[in-house]
Amino acid sequence: MASCWCWSAEFSASFKGTDIQEFINTVSKNLNKTVIIDPSVRGTITVRSYDMMNEQQYYQFFLSVLDVYGFSVVAQDNGVLKVVRAKDAKTAAIPLASDEQPGHGDEIVTRVVALNNVAARDLAPLLRQLNDSAGAGSVVHYEPSNTLLMTGRAAVVKHMLEIVARVEKIGGRDMTTVPLNFASADDMVKLVNNLNKTDEKNALPSSVLANVVADSRTNSVIVSGEEKSRQRAVQMIRQLDRKQVVQGGTKVIYLKYAKAVELLEVLAGSGTSGSRNSSSTPSTSHSTQNSGSSSSSSSSSSNSEDSASSNGSSSLGFGSAFSSSGSSGGKTIMIQGKEVTIRAHDQTNALIITAPPDIMSDLEQVIDQLDIRRPQVLVEAIIAEVQDADGLNLGIQWANKRAGMTQFTSTGMPISTAMVGSDQYRADGTLTSSYSSVLSSFSGIAAGFYQGNWSMLLTALSSNSKNDVLATPSIVTLDNMEATFNVGQEVPVLSGSQTTSADNIFTTVERKTVGIKLKVKPQINEGDSVLLQIAQEVSSVADSSSSSTSSLGATFNTRTVNNAVLVGSGETVVVGGLLDKTTLETDSKVPFLGDIPVIGNLFRSKSRQVTKRNLMLFLRPTIIRDGMQYQTATINKYRAFNDEQQQQRGATRASGAVLDNDTLHLPAGGDTMVFRQVQAAISSFYAREGR
Numbered sequence: 001m002a003s004c005w006c007w008s009a010e011f012s013a014s015f016k017g018t019d020i021q022e023f024i025n026t027v028s029k030n031l032n033k034t035v036i037i038d039p040s041v042r043g044t045i046t047v048r049s050y051d052m053m054n055e056q057q058y059y060q061f062f063l064s065v066l067d068v069y070g071f072s073v074v075a076q077d078n079g080v081l082k083v084v085r086a087k088d089a090k091t092a093a094i095p096l097a098s099d100e101q102p103g104h105g106d107e108i109v110t111r112v113v114a115l116n117n118v119a120a121r122d123l124a125p126l127l128r129q130l131n132d133s134a135g136a137g138s139v140v141h142y143e144p145s146n147t148l149l150m151t152g153r154a155a156v157v158k159h160m161l162e163i164v165a166r167v168e169k170i171g172g173r174d175m176t177t178v179p180l181n182f183a184s185a186d187d188m189v190k191l192v193n194n195l196n197k198t199d200e201k202n203a204l205p206s207s208v209l210a211n212v213v214a215d216s217r218t219n220s221v222i223v224s225g226e227e228k229s230r231q232r233a234v235q236m237i238r239q240l241d242r243k244q245v246v247q248g249g250t251k252v253i254y255l256k257y258a259k260a261v262e263l264l265e266v267l268a269g270s271g272t273s274g275s276r277n278s279s280s281t282p283s284t285s286h287s288t289q290n291s292g293s294s295s296s297s298s299s300s301s302s303n304s305e306d307s308a309s310s311n312g313s314s315s316l317g318f319g320s321a322f323s324s325s326g327s328s329g330g331k332t333i334m335i336q337g338k339e340v341t342i343r344a345h346d347q348t349n350a351l352i353i354t355a356p357p358d359i360m361s362d363l364e365q366v367i368d369q370l371d372i373r374r375p376q377v378l379v380e381a382i383i384a385e386v387q388d389a390d391g392l393n394l395g396i397q398w399a400n401k402r403a404g405m406t407q408f409t410s411t412g413m414p415i416s417t418a419m420v421g422s423d424q425y426r427a428d429g430t431l432t433s434s435y436s437s438v439l440s441s442f443s444g445i446a447a448g449f450y451q452g453n454w455s456m457l458l459t460a461l462s463s464n465s466k467n468d469v470l471a472t473p474s475i476v477t478l479d480n481m482e483a484t485f486n487v488g489q490e491v492p493v494l495s496g497s498q499t500t501s502a503d504n505i506f507t508t509v510e511r512k513t514v515g516i517k518l519k520v521k522p523q524i525n526e527g528d529s530v531l532l533q534i535a536q537e538v539s540s541v542a543d544s545s546s547s548s549t550s551s552l553g554a555t556f557n558t559r560t561v562n563n564a565v566l567v568g569s570g571e572t573v574v575v576g577g578l579l580d581k582t583t584l585e586t587d588s589k590v591p592f593l594g595d596i597p598v599i600g601n602l603f604r605s606k607s608r609q610v611t612k613r614n615l616m617l618f619l620r621p622t623i624i625r626d627g628m629q630y631q632t633a634t635i636n637k638y639r640a641f642n643d644e645q646q647q648q649r650g651a652t653r654a655s656g657a658v659l660d661n662d663t664l665h666l667p668a669g670g671d672t673m674v675f676r677q678v679q680a681a682i683s684s685f686y687a688r689e690g691r
Helices: 020-031 055-068 086-091 120-128 154-170 185-196 227-240 260-268 357-370 415-428 433-441 547-552 599-603 627-648 672-688
Strands: 002-006 011-019 035-037 044-048 071-075 081-085 108-114 138-142 147-153 174-179 211-215 220-225 249-254 273-278 294-296 330-335 338-345 350-355 376-400 404-406 445-451 454-471 474-478 483-499 505-525 529-542 555-568 573-589 604-624 658-660 663-665
Touching: 011 020, 011 055, 020 035, 020 044, 020 055, 055 071, 071 086, 071 108, 081 086, 108 154, 120 138, 120 147, 120 154, 147 154, 174 227, 185 211, 185 220, 185 227, 185 357, 220 227, 249 357, 260 330, 260 338, 260 350, 260 357, 338 357, 350 357, 376 505, 376 529, 474 483, 474 505, 505 555, 529 604, 555 573, 555 604, 604 627
Parallel strands: 035 081
Antiparallel strands: 002 011, 011 044, 071 081, 108 147, 138 147, 174 220, 211 220, 249 294, 249 350, 273 330, 330 338, 338 350, 376 404, 376 454, 376 474, 376 604, 445 454, 483 505, 505 529, 529 555, 573 604, 658 663
16 A cells, blocks of 8 residues: 655655555656666565655655665666665666765765875775675775775765764874984984883874884984874974083994904995004993993093003003903094094904994994895706716737837737746746736736747727716805805825835825815895806816826816806706717828738727717706795705605605616606706717717
8 A cells, every 4th residue: 555645846655565666666756757676676665754745855765765675776877766776786887976966865876085194994994884884885995096985875975974084184194304413313213212112001092193204314303193292202302302411422233144353344444534453442431231232331431540551542441351352453433524433342243333423323324234134045056977988909019039029009018018028937937027017007808929039919908988977066155255165085196206225116196186166156136136156176087998097197087167157046057068079099000011901900009989978067046035945945955865865775765866877867846947958968968879
């Protein structure tokens, strides 16, 4: 049942159990408005009005009834009204309200509010509690422009605007600049902040406290906040900015990371002129406080016993403490025409500075910027080398006691030595020393005959040596600090020999270190790139089967790299590589006789030596800036070492790289890209040789 009486544009409504769509149609007809009803709008309403209402009041009554039943009206630009569910009104084309057209009552509007003194992201959550978040209401903040977007019923939006205006007024933060004449701006800010800090029970809200910022360039303090708190802070700063009675003071600054002796030299170089070593300082008595990182001196008159040492030099009230082994010689320099004394104490790694307050403040800022934790660099190297050598020596030698001989010393067994040794062996059954030496150093097979004046000696030797090396040295060092890594062994090298009067041979031996040497100096640049200055050497003892070479001592294989590269942190760079094949062929023969086909082989000696080598060197620097990264790197290295031990002990799982049968077995989850490059190069090397 629905009823409505109209007289002179006044309305009185009475609806009982009326379908909501019929209610909407009745109101739209009375107000002469076009209304579009969403299909989801269903239900019945019961409402009664005992007072007469004009058109505006009647329209607001209509909006309120729909709001009670969970529906909203969205006005379109063409005057058409859309009735939808309240929760769907958020996504509709809601009219944008302003100060001139704020909306009325339960109309759904959106308001954009720019904030000047309060952060929108902090205020938005509070306003959401006042809005109908379940219906059409919402409060969204846009942080780049510090703006609020509020959507909801016009009355609620108006109420939130009033709250925002009051909060903005309270949050107004004007600024006042206070120039300082005597105190340091940084020290003044620290002092004011410490005075504002109280226990949690008595702590004041941050909005009530003034914010102070130091401007070191102009030695001023900038104060912002509410007027009363700002005035209170300005008054406090001006009271503290007083001229000190004593112009000089002493502070003990304990360093966290830098070395006091090294930093002393840096600070001494900051003086404009008059720098000199000093064992005395101005006579001033003071007390030292060990709390914090520095201790300041108190001004008082000094007595003669404390101000003068036995040699007449001043010790600043420390007596003979400066003459102990724990402190180094001080530096007295002139900065801005004022005398400054700096000493370093090794045992506590501290600097003792005597300077005027303004100079002291500047020096403290310099020390704070230099006394920082320096990052470290983990440098990992991969050295992959495959070397293969094949040799063949074959020769025939002839001799006649009356006609001469054909002798080839490259065979390692000269026929002349064999003949002399054979004659003596036949005579008395003993061998000469030279013959014994030749037999002990000869490798291969030697066969022949000795009949009458004629003798023949056949020597043959085939050799093959293989050397596969896969080394992964790593080292950690500080930024701009050179580090050296050396792993190897000392090999004895024959340096000389002489025969004594008793026919004893006396030899002298020197030791030569062979192995892996890595010297690196990293420099961290902008963008986490590392400039590496590298000096790397890989050396080993070569396998030699030649008697002539063995008699002269060992042969060493040496590969060195001296280079500087720029690489990003965690990236791998190829520092150097070598792929070579060396073939040495020697053909010794008797002229004319050695050139005869087939028969000429009886008058010649052939030697062939083929050496193939494949060498690559990779480096990967990793920047370590904090303890967590250092711990992670340590754990990874420990796990790799532990897995390698398990593999050597016969464990089933192996995570280390293994070079076996010319095949590089890769770990699961390791640096597979680098190791695959190494494996590909090794496989290509053997493929070219037809192995």
